[in-house]
Amino acid sequence: xxxxxxxxxxxxxxxxxxxxxxxxxxxxxxxxxxxxxxxxxxxxxxxxxxxxxxxxxxxxxxxxxxxxxxxxxxxxxxxxxxxxxxxxxxxxxxxxxxxxxxxxxxxxxxxxxxxxxxxxxxxxxxxxxxxxxxxxxxxxxxxxxxxxxxxxxxxxxxxxxxxxxxxxxxxxxxxxxxxxxxxxxxxxxxxxxxxxxxxxxxxxxxxxxxxxxxxxxxxxxxxxxxxxxxxxxxxxxxxxxxxxxxxxxxxxxxxxxxxxxxxxxxxxxxxxxxxxxxxxxxxxxxxxxxxxxxxxxxxxxxxxxxxxxxxxxxxxxxxxxxxxxxxxxxxxxxxxxxxxxx
Amino acid sequence: xxxxxxxxxxxxxxxxxxxxxxxxxxxxxxxxxxxxxxxxxxxxxxxxxxxxxxxxxxxxxxxxxxxxxxxxxxxxxxxxxxxxxxxxxxxxxxxxxxxxxxxxxxxxxxxxxxxxxxxxxxxxxxxxxxxxxxxxxxxxxxxxxxxxxxxxxxxxxxxxxxxxxxxxxxxxxxxxxxxxxxxxxxxxxxxxxxxxxxxxxxxxxxxxxxxxxxxxxxxxxxxxxxxxxxxxxxxxxxxxxxxxxxxxxxxxxxxxxxxxxxxxxxxxxxxxxxxxxxxxxxxxxxxxxxxxxxxxxxxxxxxxxxxxxxxxxxxxxxxxxxxxxxxxxxxxxxxxxxxxxx
Numbered sequence: 001x002x003x004x005x006x007x008x009x010x011x012x013x014x015x016x017x018x019x020x021x022x023x024x025x026x027x028x029x030x031x032x033x034x035x036x037x038x039x040x041x042x043x044x045x046x047x048x049x050x051x052x053x054x055x056x057x058x059x060x061x062x063x064x065x066x067x068x069x070x071x072x073x074x075x076x077x078x079x080x081x082x083x084x085x086x087x088x089x090x091x092x093x094x095x096x097x098x099x100x101x102x103x104x105x106x107x108x109x110x111x112x113x114x115x116x117x118x119x120x121x122x123x124x125x126x127x128x129x130x131x132x133x134x135x136x137x138x139x140x141x142x143x144x145x146x147x148x149x150x151x152x153x154x155x156x157x158x159x160x161x162x163x164x165x166x167x168x169x170x171x172x173x174x175x176x177x178x179x180x181x182x183x184x185x186x187x188x189x190x191x192x193x194x195x196x197x198x199x200x201x202x203x204x205x206x207x208x209x210x211x212x213x214x215x216x217x218x219x220x221x222x223x224x225x226x227x228x229x230x231x232x233x234x235x236x237x238x239x240x241x242x243x244x245x246x247x248x249x250x251x252x253x254x255x256x257x258x259x260x261x262x263x264x265x266x267x268x269x270x271x272x273x274x275x276x277x278x279x280x281x282x283x284x285x286x287x288x289x290x291x292x293x294x295x296x297x298x299x300x301x302x303x304x305x306x307x308x309x310x311x312x313x314x315x316x317x318x319x320x321x322x323x324x325x326x327x328x329x330x331x332x333x334x335x336x337x338x339x340x341x342x
Numbered sequence: 343x344x345x346x347x348x349x350x351x352x353x354x355x356x357x358x359x360x361x362x363x364x365x366x367x368x369x370x371x372x373x374x375x376x377x378x379x380x381x382x383x384x385x386x387x388x389x390x391x392x393x394x395x396x397x398x399x400x401x402x403x404x405x406x407x408x409x410x411x412x413x414x415x416x417x418x419x420x421x422x423x424x425x426x427x428x429x430x431x432x433x434x435x436x437x438x439x440x441x442x443x444x445x446x447x448x449x450x451x452x453x454x455x456x457x458x459x460x461x462x463x464x465x466x467x468x469x470x471x472x473x474x475x476x477x478x479x480x481x482x483x484x485x486x487x488x489x490x491x492x493x494x495x496x497x498x499x500x501x502x503x504x505x506x507x508x509x510x511x512x513x514x515x516x517x518x519x520x521x522x523x524x525x526x527x528x529x530x531x532x533x534x535x536x537x538x539x540x541x542x543x544x545x546x547x548x549x550x551x552x553x554x555x556x557x558x559x560x561x562x563x564x565x566x567x568x569x570x571x572x573x574x575x576x577x578x579x580x581x582x583x584x585x586x587x588x589x590x591x592x593x594x595x596x597x598x599x600x601x602x603x604x605x606x607x608x609x610x611x612x613x614x615x616x617x618x619x620x621x622x623x624x625x626x627x628x629x630x631x632x633x634x635x636x637x638x639x640x641x642x643x644x645x646x647x648x649x650x651x652x653x654x655x656x657x658x659x660x661x662x663x664x665x666x667x668x669x670x671x672x673x674x675x676x677x678x679x680x681x682x683x684x
């Protein structure tokens with residue numbers, strides 16, 4: 001094995017030069033990328049921009065004992081792109097702020113950057129700037145993404161109306177169960193470092209946790225179907241919290257039918273093994289990064305057979321409140337049980 | 343004294359709601375601010391955007407023993423706006439990513455936010471989004487600013503040409519000496535906590551360190567004078583490093599005359615007291631956040647009597663190298679001695 005290069009051997013400017021080598025620019029709106037005081041961007045005529053920022057903090061959002069740095073870089077981009085998608089926009093440029101502990105090797109940072117680069121390629125977004133500094137604590141990754149959308153076509157959370165159908169992409173609860181698997185393997189490893197992790201049976205849920213994808217494909221498909229959601233939000237804190245956010249912003253209530261919640265087979269199996277209710281995982285698990293959106297009920301026919309979009313309920317008048325309708329037909333008020341960082 | 347509110351009592355969502363209360367929007371291009379998955383921005387026709395990000399990390403960029411949180415919030419915005427100014431653009435929107443240790447009180451974070459708010463007011467920029475998370479280490483503040491400039495009028499580092507005059511705004515070296523004063527007072531306090539800090543005599547240099555201003559006023563004045571710099575950069579790592587960056591990007595050399603370097607009287611006095619060479623402080627001190635820019639020599643008359651712009655030299659052919667010309671007429675190669683974080 002080649003010896004690793006300590007960060008201090010290289011210094012900040014040389015590190016930045018080295019990381020920049022593999023950065024490609026694809027967006028026609030990027031006039032000037034990395035290397036100046038700021039990037040220059042010329043949005044196409046008739047476009048509006050969306051802008052969002054997300055921070056991933058070691059020990060809060062990720063655990064390097066089981067998050068490979070390449071996956072972490074990819075995820076840092078994906079969670080931001082997911083917010084852009086949730087506005088009905090496509091990402092165009094991003095900037096990356098890294099705070100790196102001195103103990104890291106140059107090669108480790110290159111792995112992280114490779115993940116960033118792969119995600120930029122997958123989501124067709126240009127990395128146009130950044131700031132790289134030391135850290136006295138753990139690793140912190142801050143990403144800010146810019147996206148574009150035809151003027152007037154951005155979709156906020158607030159446009160939902162009573163009777164609109166409530167749709168989700170993909171399936172829910174997997175990322176949370178992936179985290180349970182990883183935590184269990186970590187404990188087993190700490191108890192006996194000779195233990196080999198047994199993750200094969202959990203590929204799906206572990207992948208949902210370590211390498212989520214932003215659902216830009218859904219944005220493209222909705223456009224192809226001629227559909228513009230009336231409201232949209234991405235599911236980062238669990239379905240329950242996001243339905244409540246969307247209803248609060250839209251001034252509506254909602255009925256969510258528990259029997260319709262999309263759960264993948266590996267998620268059901270992992271939930272059974274951990275003795276967890278898969279519905280609770282879907283409602284409160286978090287980090288699924290699927291899209292939750294509403295459509296006028298008249299559009300139902302256009303998506304009802306879509307393999308990757310599920311209608312889970314509909315909006316109601318505000319004073320009907322936000323309820324989960326159980327299989328037995330009971331209405332139970334939805335409650336956000338999102339994690340508290342502090 | 344009112345008891346302070348621990349962060350965990352409030353939780354993330356309530357904290358964000360509380361911080362948002364005092365946020366005002368001023369920019370006509372802001373369509374939607376805080377509160378959705380992303381902000382929506384509609385730039386005026388014919389404008390290009392600039393985008394830049396900067397991270398301030400506790401223990402690396404600031405020391406809370408002598409940085410009041412309000413000043414820190416202000417500075418975090420100012421250093422980013424300085425990068426926007428260095429592109430010849432005006433800031434329009436920004437997003438803030440905060441990673442906050444659990445030991446902080448809500449009131450402390452409100453102080454930080456008050457500094458952000460004051461800077462947004464001073465620089466006429468809208469705070470349109472953010473992310474607030476816990477930290478397992480110190481406080482980290484990441485800011486990304488968007489600015490606008492007439493299409494084609496952004497000024498990169500690379501446009502300088504031989505014979506262009508080299509200009510700086512304001513004066514140099516003060517921020518570095520301010521840091522020396524603060525470090526000395528900190529040591530005195532640690533040795534004897536009864537010591538009262540004696541900062542009055544150092545108001546100017548301490549102010550340069552704790553509360554730098556981005557030179558948007560210079561951008562406005564250059565426009566009023568009908569001047570567009572051929573190249574520009576902000577002075578964050580010391581004049582020497584920035585002259586070298588500008589020359590490398592422009593493919594030129596430069597002659598910088600030591601006798602022309604602008605030094606304020608309080609900077610000279612503080613340097614004498616600390617037995618430091620004021621020229622070295624100006625060349626390698628860092629954090630002055632003044633602007634370094636070049637103009638065609640034919641424009642010299644327009645700025646030669648400007649009270650806040652100093653001509654310090656001129657660009658040359660590249661093979662003449664980048665030299666400091668001493669009072670005695672000797673040419674000494676300029677060297678960047680910027681700090682290394684790692």
